[in-house]
Amino acid sequence: MPAKTILAVLLMAIVTYLPRVLPMAIFKNKIQSRFLTAFLSYVPFAVLGAMIFPDILYSTGHLTSAIIGLAVAAGLAYLERGLLQVAVCAIIAVYICELIIG
Amino acid sequence: MEINKGNFIDTRKNSIHDFFDGSRQSLPIALGYFPVSFTFGLMAVNGGIPVWIVILISMTNLTSAGQFAGTNLIIAGAGYVEITVTTFVINIRYMLMSLSLSQKIAQGVSNAKRWIMSFGITDETFTVAAMQKKDITFAFMLGLEILPYMGWALGTAAGAVVCTLLPETLQNSMGIALYAMFIALVIPAAKKSKAALAVSACAIFISSLLRWIPVFSVISGGWRIIIATLIACTLGAKFFPMEDVVNAG
Numbered sequence: 322m323p324a325k326t327i328l329a330v331l332l333m334a335i336v337t338y339l340p341r342v343l344p345m346a347i348f349k350n351k352i353q354s355r356f357l358t359a360f361l362s363y364v365p366f367a368v369l370g371a372m373i374f375p376d377i378l379y380s381t382g383h384l385t386s387a388i389i390g391l392a393v394a395a396g397l398a399y400l401e402r403g404l405l406q407v408a409v410c411a412i413i414a415v416y417i418c419e420l421i422i423g
Numbered sequence: 424m425e426i427n428k429g430n431f432i433d434t435r436k437n438s439i440h441d442f443f444d445g446s447r448q449s450l451p452i453a454l455g456y457f458p459v460s461f462t463f464g465l466m467a468v469n470g471g472i473p474v475w476i477v478i479l480i481s482m483t484n485l486t487s488a489g490q491f492a493g494t495n496l497i498i499a500g501a502g503y504v505e506i507t508v509t510t511f512v513i514n515i516r517y518m519l520m521s522l523s524l525s526q527k528i529a530q531g532v533s534n535a536k537r538w539i540m541s542f543g544i545t546d547e548t549f550t551v552a553a554m555q556k557k558d559i560t561f562a563f564m565l566g567l568e569i570l571p572y573m574g575w576a577l578g579t580a581a582g583a584v585v586c587t588l589l590p591e592t593l594q595n596s597m598g599i600a601l602y603a604m605f606i607a608l609v610i611p612a613a614k615k616s617k618a619a620l621a622v623s624a625c626a627i628f629i630s631s632l633l634r635w636i637p638v639f640s641v642i643s644g645g646w647r648i649i650i651a652t653l654i655a656c657t658l659g660a661k662f663f664p665m666e667d668v669v670n671a672g
Contacts, residue, residue, distance in 0.1 A: 326476055326497055329506050333493040334483035336511035342541040344522035346534060359660035361519045363622045364652060365546075367659070368488055368513045369609040370623030371630040371651035372495075373602050380598035387599065394603035398610035405458035411603035416596035 386418035438562040445566025452547045453574030459487060459604070460575045463494075464582025466601045470498035474583040481579035485572060486545060488608075489513040491601060492648065505646060512649050520549040529558040536561040543568025618663035626655035 381387045394411040402410075460481055467477040472494065484490040493510040521541055528537070540561055544552075548567050552559055586597075613620035629651040633639045642650070 323473060323476065326472060327479070329493070329497050329503060330476065330480050330483060332503060332507045333480070333490060333510045336507055337484045337486050337489050337514050337517075338542060340511070340514045340517040341521050341544045342538055344518050345525045345528070345537050345541040345544075355664050356660050358519070359664045360656045361516055363618065363656040363659040363663075364513070364516045365488060366609060366612060366619045366623040367626040367652040367655035368492070368648060369605050370626035370655070371648045372488075372492060373605045373609070374627040375631050375634050377599065377602040380602055381596060386596075390599040390603065391606070394599070394606040395610060398603075398607040399614070401611045401614075402607065403458065404604050404607045405462060407607035408462050408600045408603040411599045412593075412596050415599045416593060419596055 381415050382419050383422055385422060386415045389418045390415040438560070441560045441562040442566035445563040445568075446570055447566075448551050449548065449567045449570045452545075452551065453570035455547070456571050456574040457578035457581075460578030461582035461585075462600055462604055463487075463491060464579040464584075465586045465597060466491075466582075467494050467498070467579075468583045468586040469597050470494070472497065474580075474587065477583045478576065478580050482576050485543065485575055486514065486517075488605075491605075495601065508646075509648055512652055517544055520544055520546075520553075524549065524552055524559065527553065527555070527559050529560045532561050540564040540568065543572060545571065547571065618659055621663065622655045622659035625658055626651040629654055 377391055378384060378387045381390060390411040393414040394407050397407045397410055463481065464477055467480065468474055472480075477494075480490055480494060484493070489510045492513055493506050496506045496509060521544055524541075524544065525537075543564070548564075548571055552564065552567060555563075609619075609623050613623055630647055633642050633647045633650065
């Protein structure tokens with residue numbers, strides 16, 4: 322596993338670095354296309370949405386505990402709590418729920 | 424000769440000043456990164472990746488969404504193409520930031536320096552750099568990027584080590600941590616921007632269709648994210664072309 326994992330990590334590092342460096346090194350002009358600008362600005366939100374759901378439902382031992390974790394995380398996120406607080410509270414909610422379900 | 428020497432000392436003094444100016448402004452970023460990368464370290468080690476590789480991921484990638492998704496796929500046993508394409512698609516947004524910063528770089532910054540300072544562009548360092556009233560120097564960017572880099576690496580290391588000390592029952596409940604963190608990123612942004620809300624809702628809808636409709640079951644997790652992202656962003660750009668949410672992350 323380590324060799325395969327390290328290769329995957331290096332590939333990730335390369336495709337993370339290239340988008341950062343290429344425009345800075347090559348392009349001197351701003352993007353004119355309004356469509357492309359908007360498209361690129363929406364990428365984080367679409368990616369986050371697609372990564373969260375429905376995968377979150379299968380991230381714990383039971384569907385019930387996952388739904389409760391989702392509800393707790395969504396509620397705290399709506400109140401704009403920090404990332405760590407949202408994550409820790411969701412973990413605790415899932416943990417308690419899993420203890421009850423057994 | 425005299426004048427040249429004077430200029431040299433002046434430049435050096437300015438560099439030191441710029442470096443500390445950047446560092447000072449980046450301290451909150453570094454502190455903010457620590458808990459996020461701590462959670463990442465927990466999640467990745469919990470998923471079965473060795474501690475030192477988890478730290479290596481943070482030190483070579485230095486990004487949130489991209490490395491979370493890539494690491495998730497590594498844990499799921501995905502193929503190289505899937506991991507690479509997913510990470511790349513998520514990181515495409517850096518092109519915008521890098522492009523925007525390239526307009527603000529002080530004159531005469533060499534290519535080598537440009538290649539070094541672009542490594543540390545993140546959503547947060549970009550925002551601070553982009554809001555400077557003056558042109559950006561190499562020293563300023565270096566100062567701005569170094570503390571967040573250290574915060575990111577140290578947080579990851581702390582989380583990775585702590586994870587190995589936790590009881591197994593608690594570790595099993597931590598599968599939700601990553602998703603909870605994503606939720607904490609997207610919901611505040613969706614509250615502020617109708618476009619962000621529409622785009623992420625659209626992506627969730629497409630992702631769910633691809634996951635649950637049997638015909639699409641051959642599509643694996645990584646490609647599902649890519650397809651959902653491309654469709655949701657195309658629709659978003661079509662219906663909300665004017666939105667200015669680039670810095671919201």
